[in-house]
Amino acid sequence: MNTATLSVATESVTDIAAMAQRARAAFAVVAQATSAQKDQALRAAAKALRAAVPEILAANARDLETAQAAGRPEAYLDRLRLTPARLESIAASLAEIAAQPDPVGLTLEAWSRPNGLQLEKVSVPIGVIGIIFEARPNVTADAGALCLKSGNAAILRCGGDSLASSLAILACLHAGLASAGLPTDVVQLVPTADRAAVGEMLRLTGGIDLIIPRGGRSLTERVAAESRVPVLKHLDGICHIHVDVAADPARALDVVLNAKLRRTGVCGALETLLVHRAVLNSIGAPVIAALIEKGCEVRGDAAAQALHPAVVPATESDWSTEYLAPILSVRVVDDLNAAIRHINHYGSHHTDSILTEDADAAQKFLAEVDSAIVMHNTSTQFADGGEFGFGAEIGISTDRLHARGPVGARHLTTFKYKVRSAGAVRA
Amino acid sequence: MNTATLSVATESVTDIAAMAQRARAAFAVVAQATSAQKDQALRAAAKALRAAVPEILAANARDLETAQAAGRPEAYLDRLRLTPARLESIAASLAEIAAQPDPVGLTLEAWSRPNGLQLEKVSVPIGVIGIIFEARPNVTADAGALCLKSGNAAILRCGGDSLASSLAILACLHAGLASAGLPTDVVQLVPTADRAAVGEMLRLTGGIDLIIPRGGRSLTERVAAESRVPVLKHLDGICHIHVDVAADPARALDVVLNAKLRRTGVCGALETLLVHRAVLNSIGAPVIAALIEKGCEVRGDAAAQALHPAVVPATESDWSTEYLAPILSVRVVDDLNAAIRHINHYGSHHTDSILTEDADAAQKFLAEVDSAIVMHNTSTQFADGGEFGFGAEIGISTDRLHARGPVGARHLTTFKYKVRSAGAVRA
Numbered sequence: 125m126n127t128a129t130l131s132v133a134t135e136s137v138t139d140i141a142a143m144a145q146r147a148r149a150a151f152a153v154v155a156q157a158t159s160a161q162k163d164q165a166l167r168a169a170a171k172a173l174r175a176a177v178p179e180i181l182a183a184n185a186r187d188l189e190t191a192q193a194a195g196r197p198e199a200y201l202d203r204l205r206l207t208p209a210r211l212e213s214i215a216a217s218l219a220e221i222a223a224q225p226d227p228v229g230l231t232l233e234a235w236s237r238p239n240g241l242q243l244e245k246v247s248v249p250i251g252v253i254g255i256i257f258e259a260r261p262n263v264t265a266d267a268g269a270l271c272l273k274s275g276n277a278a279i280l281r282c283g284g285d286s287l288a289s290s291l292a293i294l295a296c297l298h299a300g301l302a303s304a305g306l307p308t309d310v311v312q313l314v315p316t317a318d319r320a321a322v323g324e325m326l327r328l329t330g331g332i333d334l335i336i337p338r339g340g341r342s343l344t345e346r347v348a349a350e351s352r353v354p355v356l357k358h359l360d361g362i363c364h365i366h367v368d369v370a371a372d373p374a375r376a377l378d379v380v381l382n383a384k385l386r387r388t389g390v391c392g393a394l395e396t397l398l399v400h401r402a403v404l405n406s407i408g409a410p411v412i413a414a415l416i417e418k419g420c421e422v423r424g425d426a427a428a429q430a431l432h433p434a435v436v437p438a439t440e441s442d443w444s445t446e447y448l449a450p451i452l453s454v455r456v457v458d459d460l461n462a463a464i465r466h467i468n469h470y471g472s473h474h475t476d477s478i479l480t481e482d483a484d485a486a487q488k489f490l491a492e493v494d495s496a497i498v499m500h501n502t503s504t505q506f507a508d509g510g511e512f513g514f515g516a517e518i519g520i521s522t523d524r525l526h527a528r529g530p531v532g533a534r535h536l537t538t539f540k541y542k543v544r545s546a547g548a549v550r551a
Numbered sequence: 552m553n554t555a556t557l558s559v560a561t562e563s564v565t566d567i568a569a570m571a572q573r574a575r576a577a578f579a580v581v582a583q584a585t586s587a588q589k590d591q592a593l594r595a596a597a598k599a600l601r602a603a604v605p606e607i608l609a610a611n612a613r614d615l616e617t618a619q620a621a622g623r624p625e626a627y628l629d630r631l632r633l634t635p636a637r638l639e640s641i642a643a644s645l646a647e648i649a650a651q652p653d654p655v656g657l658t659l660e661a662w663s664r665p666n667g668l669q670l671e672k673v674s675v676p677i678g679v680i681g682i683i684f685e686a687r688p689n690v691t692a693d694a695g696a697l698c699l700k701s702g703n704a705a706i707l708r709c710g711g712d713s714l715a716s717s718l719a720i721l722a723c724l725h726a727g728l729a730s731a732g733l734p735t736d737v738v739q740l741v742p743t744a745d746r747a748a749v750g751e752m753l754r755l756t757g758g759i760d761l762i763i764p765r766g767g768r769s770l771t772e773r774v775a776a777e778s779r780v781p782v783l784k785h786l787d788g789i790c791h792i793h794v795d796v797a798a799d800p801a802r803a804l805d806v807v808l809n810a811k812l813r814r815t816g817v818c819g820a821l822e823t824l825l826v827h828r829a830v831l832n833s834i835g836a837p838v839i840a841a842l843i844e845k846g847c848e849v850r851g852d853a854a855a856q857a858l859h860p861a862v863v864p865a866t867e868s869d870w871s872t873e874y875l876a877p878i879l880s881v882r883v884v885d886d887l888n889a890a891i892r893h894i895n896h897y898g899s900h901h902t903d904s905i906l907t908e909d910a911d912a913a914q915k916f917l918a919e920v921d922s923a924i925v926m927h928n929t930s931t932q933f934a935d936g937g938e939f940g941f942g943a944e945i946g947i948s949t950d951r952l953h954a955r956g957p958v959g960a961r962h963l964t965t966f967k968y969k970v971r972s973a974g975a976v977r978a
Binding site: 152155156235237239241243248250251329333334348349352354372375378379382383386468486490491492494495496497498499500501502503505506511512513523524525526528529538539540541542543544545546547548549550 | 579582583662664666668670675677678756760761775776779781799802805806809810813895913917918919921922923924925926927928929930932933938939940950951952953955956965966967968969970971972973974975976977
């Protein structure tokens with residue numbers, strides 16, 4: 125990076141450009157750190173966090189008091205609130221990330237060429253990653269740890285309401301870094317609630333290599349609209365299940381109920397059920413009845429409404445709505461092609477599943493549905509980095525580039541080519 | 552893609568949003584096309600192009616006439632000019648791309664989990680790719696063919712000066728697509744010289760998934776500054792060679808002369824030579840004398856100036872200049888760390904090489920120099936997709952994401968996860 129070209133268009137209280145320069149210097153060190161060094165830092169951070177529970181809870185109490193005084197709703201306060209159990213879960217997550225394999229320095233491909241070149245494609249860290257989040261103070265630990273594990277430097281920007289809590293957690297990460305001989309600038313936190321800082325981060329091309337927003341739709345949309353730096357983001361999870369003509373009735377009942385109702389507020393929750401017309405009465409009717417009995421609101425097209433008196437009419441906007449609530453839209457389709465067309469048109473390319481005992485139908489669905497995660501006879505609630513075996517995740521990308529689906533430490537890398545020869549010159 | 556969210560901020564003569572909708576429909580087909588179908592389209596396009604040489608040359612003559620009348624410089628006219636030999640090379644390139652392995656549908660990873668999930672990470676096309684270029688009409692064939700091979704749909708936007716030539720080449724691609732039963736909308740060309748079309752492409756998030764500018768620095772910088780769509784781009788190739796204390800003198804002479812002088816106008820040409828102080832006289836002096844003898848201007852720091860009377864003083868700006876000419880800057884460094892620091896600070900993260908017989912020094916250089924291509928005892932002129940074995944390339948990315956280094960058809964893909972289970976529900 126040619127640091128001479130760094131510039132920031134406006135002034136603010138926080139000097140983001142200076143933070144980015146410190147991050148770049150820290151990146152040069154952490155990118156070359158050994159696996160043992162990084163894992164020691166993570167384990168020491170977990171230990172420091174367990175020892176600092178009283179201080180962190182005290183800081184969190186101050187944050188909660190301010191947020192309460194500002195009239196924040198209870199759901200918001202809950203995201204902000206830390207408890208001994210939540211802190212133990214954060215510490216355990218740091219230790220789990222330490223136990224994962226190092227994603228840096230892997231030989232992804234190796235080959236040689238008639239021109240005398242021996243080539244190797246090797247995974248390397250991305251660089252300086254900016255993470256912008258809102259209330260949840262645990263993101264400080266999760267995002268900082270995933271960046272450290274993957275050899276990147278992180279600049280975190282939390283919402284003003286969680287600043288005291290986040291700084292208290294950051295101190296534990298810094299203790300871990302210092303104990304492993306790594307610079308504490310590997311994980312920095314913008315130390316003010318100054319909103320201009322976000323704008324500066326989004327304009328700092330060359331200084332920050334990637335921005336990851338973690339928060340609600342309005343934050344993510346603002347970041348996507350304003351950023352000059354590449355963004356990796358999560359938007360909607362409008363997940364579908366298609367009940368195929370060859371679906372197994374018992375399996376369909378189990379999977380649909382789980383996909384919709386296990387947790388309705390997660391991005392992998394089912395939002396639209398498609399039912400093949402041929403199994404409308406044999407599978408569609410009992411599934412809908414079971415959903416309604418368990419308290420789920422069902423909004424259906426005309427054919428679905430005919431199945432149960434409690435089904436209310438769906439409108440066009442239902443097909444592109446992520447409810448994140450016990451509400452389901454149901455549409456009847458004439459064949460598999462219609463199901464695939466519906467999903468590719470109305471979906472958010474997140475996670476979609478087909479229920480069928482027909483291998484050809486499953487293969488077609490997995491090939492033609494254009495989503496990050498496509499499933500066969502599987503609940504969409506499995507859309508999760510932990511369930512995939514990635515350890516912790518920084519989110520689930522609905523972008524097509526650079527990473528798609530659950531984003532773990534291994535997805536916070538890029539690559540370089542190492543080329544060796546015995547003095548090869550080009551003809 | 553939720554097409555309901557497509558919008559374009561301003562109006563222009565060309566309806567880019569409508570082109571993007573046609574491209575999305577063509578993408579749904581070409582993404583599922585077999586390797587045989589895509590390769591047949593490419594071979595048929597090569598055949599059509601060889602048959603249409605007179606028509607293409609006539610169209611090119613009209614383009615040249617207009618460009619000449621507009622007072623374009625000879626270097627520009629040369630980039631625009633087609634000849635029978637150049638057309639044969641374009642046709643041969645189409646056939647070569649057909650002969651490459653299909654980059655789509657590859658199983659990149661496969662694993663299973665204790666939760667009953669069988670997971671597969673599979674390469675898939677990116678979607679709709681916008682390519683913005685200037686005078687060279689061959690980009691129509693190269694970029695269109697690489698997008699087709701990788702299952703993407705392309706929207707090409709050429710400079711107004713090459714419109715007739717590009718349309719004539721496009722007709723051959725369309726003949727190839729049609730003969731293979733693929734929609735001609737797989738490769739579209741913006742049919743006007745209307746400059747507003749570029750701005751529309753850059754704003755069409757959701758409609759276009761990736762923008763690749765192919766042209767000079769001003770085009771690339773405009774695209775990078777304005778685009779709301781992710782961009783994959785090539786900026787400078789400020790390439791370095793570090794002559795280490797353990798370099799072999801004869802090898803150093805061969806490799807440096809080749810890296811600087813084989814072709815000076817390519818992005819892999821050497822621009823700055825770093826010489827370890829201990830071999831300043833033994834290797835630095837004869838290398839510099841040979842360069843000067845072959846007509847290369849050498850700009851050096853004080854130590855380098857002392858080696859030869861023709862060495863002129865280098866200024867600070869020389870270290871970050873891509874000459875693309877027979878000019879070389881030379882700096883003397885005290886050790887390997889100083890060389891690495893210089894390259895990471897002043898370089899463009901493109902291609903950098905170390906000359907040394909010391910394996911440890913080479914390993915350190917390859918690990919710590921933060922460039923897309925790092926080399927040992929190899930000429931930087933090998934920075935090329937063909938030399939790497941990628942077949943044709945759409946350019947060399949100096950971005951860190953989504954692809955780095957030479958970008959071939961295989962780098963115009965992303966991935967999806969296919970998840971199978973026997974009715975797994977999440978606990």
